[in-house]
Amino acid sequence: MTDAGSTTAATGGPNPITQIERDTLATMTHTSWAYWAGLLAAVSLMGVGGWAWSQMLREGMGVTGLNATVMWGSLITTFVFFIGVSHSGTLVSAILYFTRSPLRAAVGRSAEAMTVIAILTAGLYPVIHLGRAWLAFFLLPYPNQRGLWPNVRSPLEWDVFAVCSYVTVSSLFLYMGMLPDLALLSRRVTGWRRPLYKALSLGFSGTDGEWGLFEKAYPIFAGVAIPLAVSVHSVVSWDFAMTLMPGWHSAIFPPYFVAGAIFSGIAMAVLLLGGLRRGFRLQRYIKAEHFDLLAKLLLGMSLVMTFVYATEFFMAFTRGSETESEVFRWRATGTYAPVFWSVILCNSVAPLVLFWKRARRSLPTMVVLAVLVTVGMWIERFMFIVTTLAHNYDPYAWRDYTPTGREMLVCLGGLGLFLTLFLLFIKILPSMSVAETMQGEHAAGASATEDSTPASEVSHAA
């Protein structure tokens, strides 16, 4: 990264290049006890989840609380949830890229990584959920001895393609953006990592020609990623919208899912950035303004979600289907009423505090809200999946569903896997774009140098 460094060296000051490098790469160089504790917790969670899954594989899906009426439950909820989490990373990063937002340098990389990790986690759940998980490859289209292609009419098959495409594109997008940083790293490190980064950097040396190509190629990935992100969650929503089931069979589902995904993705981004900022003292780069922007986005999406909830109910009661209105009436008043009202509280009511600037700039408030929204979005998916199935067409079959302990452990195991992979990511790969931060610092330094000091920040409680 010497070439990039030479352009910023002109700004002067006490060796700012080294400072930026040191700070942005702090996650890779400094390993506190808190990191190890976090990693241990995440790995343990993953291990417990793995144990619970092994029980499912050994004994059968009866380990879950599912029954003949409610055949999908917390595992599919977790699948949709992680797809949602995955969603905003790449999308937000790409949008920020096109809007040349200063926020991108701070959040882009970790958001993209979050996307890839979350979608890998998400992709596991449909497999875990299968009655015969060992035959999951039946869903892949390849010439096989069964002489049978997968059924392309099945939305579940569309999922396979959508998720695979999304994994591919977001990984490439992440990797592409990381090339300059990997090249820099390969020069900074010694030992076994050096050949690794060297190989990964694909020989990027930072010449003007390479930068020119990079600048041309990157928008293509960003451009592909945005519609793909929208389409993936639309496809996931078709798993539900394409069925006959009351409360699922609705045209609002694709935008509803995309909005929900962005909503939960932003919340997750807030949590991860908050963690990075606190854990690795990156106040200088992840600023209060960034949280303010995220908070505004969160508030906006929360209002969209509220609108969607209201629309769903409005449609259910005006469409003239007694079955559908009954599902929605029951959703709000039946067995799962506490679940429904918690969703409203977490996703629609709580984020309203973000109308106040003080709340938007308070890290603890933002973290609490982000947790509420993350949990709220999980139970929202749970709520609409379960209430529809539990109360569908045939009243004789109506039956409630409660997840079992081992089932919830499998879901939490996903969180463990997600955190583990993320913690490993920030340790092994740069979690903030060094190059972009330098460009950003350069631009900021040219306009208002004093603003970049931590003094401008508002209350960040210990």
Next chain:
Amino acid sequence: MTTSRRGFLGAAAGALGANLIVGCSERLPRYLVPSARPSDDVMPGVTRLYRTVCRGCAAACGATARVRDGRAISLEGNPEHPLSGGALCPQGQASIEGLYAPERIGTPRAGSGEISWEQAEQALADGLRKARDAGKLIVLLSRPERGSMGNLMRSWLTALGQKPSQVVTFDPVAAPWVGEGTRRAFGTEATPVNDLGAARFVLSIGHDFVDEGSPVEHARGLADLKAAGGRFVYVGPRLSLTAAAADEWLSVAPGTEAVLVLGLARAVLDLAGPAVNALPPSVLGALRGRLAAYDAASVAARTGLAAEAVQSLAEGFVQARPSVCMGPGRAVAGDNAATLVEAVGVLNAVAGNLGRTVRFLPRSQEPWAAPSMDLAELTRRAAAGEVGALLVHQANPLGFGMAFGALVRAMERVPFVAAFTNYLDETARKAHLVLADHHFLEAWSDDAPRAGVTGIQQPVMIPVLPTRAAADQLLGAARALGATTGLPSGTFAEVVRAAFDEKSLEHGGRFAPVEPEPVALGEGALAAVGALSLDGPADGLPLVVAPTLRHPNGLVPQGALLQEIPDPLTRISWSGWAELHPATAARLGVRTGDIVALDAAPGHAELPAHVTPRMREGMVAVPIGYAAPLLEDRGPALGFATRVQVRATGRKAPLISTREDRSQHGRPIAREVSRSSPKLPVLPPNPSMVPPVDHPVHRWGLAIDLDRCNGCGACVAACYVENNNAIVGALEVSRGRDMSWLHIQSFIEVTDDGTRASFLPVGCQHCSNAPCEQVCPAYATYHTREGLNAMVYARCVGTRYCENNCPYSARAFNFFDHPRDARARLGLNPDVTVRERGITEKCTLCIQRIRAGEEQAKFEGRALRDGDIVPACVGTCPSRAMAFGDLKDPASEISRWAADGRAYHLLEELNTQPGVVYLARRRDKAST
């Protein structure tokens, strides 16, 4: 080791000799394995049918056993048998389970251990010899045996120097009141038999005739009656399965059923029809006098019905000719049951039903029908130490809890108790010697449930276990004791075979119409009208013992199938329950699922409450098997307590479905049409962009007439047996994971007209536009060219998407493996795959039978005919409420059904285009 040629030959000769010796001895294979060279009548892969008799309950319907590779795999009705008419109830369907039950015993036992048959025979002979030498009584306690076995037991006792009357019949589900009431009304020993199918109006006085007695025959009769436009009114405290089939359900104050019947009789007298005028003046005068007190107003006041209701009931009863009043049933059989029988007899007589819908069949003249010792006498004499040996044959009195405490104590004074049984039940555990008996499908016998109907019980397979026939054990013991006078010299099988010719064996029995006894009302009828109210402590609730086709012989069965299939009305399986009206439950402070304690003089029972508007206020109902502790020995007969104290225990039953909402929420599922215009509105065709699904040759379909269906669940049991469905047990069923392909969906609605229940069997609807087929990513479920919604188990990965998208919730998912033990595997249908965990399954319309039918037609070089293929559910339906066939063949029975104005598809507006057609139930006033 080296072997010389001489040595080898010597060894070979020895082995041959040993084989010959073994081969000549009685063949009792330890395990039934398919032989490499089958005997002549076993053709691998071909189903053999054998006519026999179902001994699942005392009704003794004719049955046909389907035998594959030497093993019985299912039971069906015998179409030639007058009672079964080709159908079988759930008990009959499940009775095959007993053959392969893991709990079944195969070897004799003494004390706590197994012994050899030689030791057992020795022990039996010794026990009997000691009793005889001591000059004490030898008593046989047996289930009802109405045929050769009953005769043999009597001649056996005679040969042993005992009185032939020392055969005590143990039948807790008998209706002892019928004999006494009939005697009082008509002065005859003949048995009244009702012909429902011939009637135009049926009035049941608490008689749940599709749940007990001869359920198959009566279900068919009831369905025929309704199909012919006849009317059925049920009077009883509980909306039972039978009552649910009625056009009108009335309930009267407990114990006043007789008042109502007498009131009806008086109203009929006043209407003075031809039958009344034909009565001798003396009888007429006597009746008028005795019925004077039962005018409409006083009857209405006592029963709680409106006077007009009583009057219109009477008018309906007289005007619809012939009519029939049936009863009383167990539901109202209190202490005044005999009086009720008398009153019902009088009502039938004055309405002119005698000889038309009520026929009196003469009592059998065979030895088995002769009077014999009752249980009370046995208990008394055993307690006095007079009984030296007690042989219990296929009866389990001690299964009735503490009810027979006196019998238990008396049995302890009997020096030798032996039990012929299939299971180590409560009675067998108290016995000194347990003799493992054959299952009825392995042994010869016969049974005559009524005059003119004698079914031959033919063994259909080699015994699964090394059991021995009870009759042969008796004969062997007699020979050992040197008492052979009057006894056959061969085996009991030879006795039975000699009694019937080859022709009757082929038909499954001897069926000849019997001239009914001419019977007329005597002057003494109603001379002494007994108690007309329930006795017992007034603070208790009247107890309704609800008969059910889940508890053969009055006990919760040993097998799992009948317990697994939920009771259609309550949806409860694997548990008993106590039904309470919501008001009664509120007074007791009890909600559905709370355990209540029931106390009565005979015993104590604790059951989960089931709160339902199907129950009259201020009473409690218990299914018969769980009322067992409340059964007592009342002198000549057995009877249940009439009143019980009910109190909440504060505990909850863990595994009971507690949902009280049983309404169908106005959805078009169990639909009804009004009797006046039995037509459903026709939906406009759904416009579609895709071409309709093409079925080039056949379009298989199933039609179900809800007017005929009474919800008994025989189809469900047959489906389990035919398709090797797994039994998952109480816990899994309570979690909603039963593996049934067919559910009797029941809905209970409380309307202004009262409470009504409706049923419909729902399985896969075999939709042409199937929601499940579209969403399966692996093509595990797909549409065949014959219209079947097929399932390829090997392709299924278990996404369960299909089940989610099925609006009928028709699919079952294997949440766990449910392994069967080696013996139970013998009873599997070899034509049907056993499914492993992780895959989805559902009704296939018995595709194995469709293929077999098609192949048979091809083999015979002809086209497939309507009726060639009969799925298990259709074949067993006692009400003949189902039809299977080709919907593309306009001449087929199913096409005729589908063309009826009552035909509809479930949730038609979803445009799934099902292949299953329902025919709406006719009601006086349709609600949906």
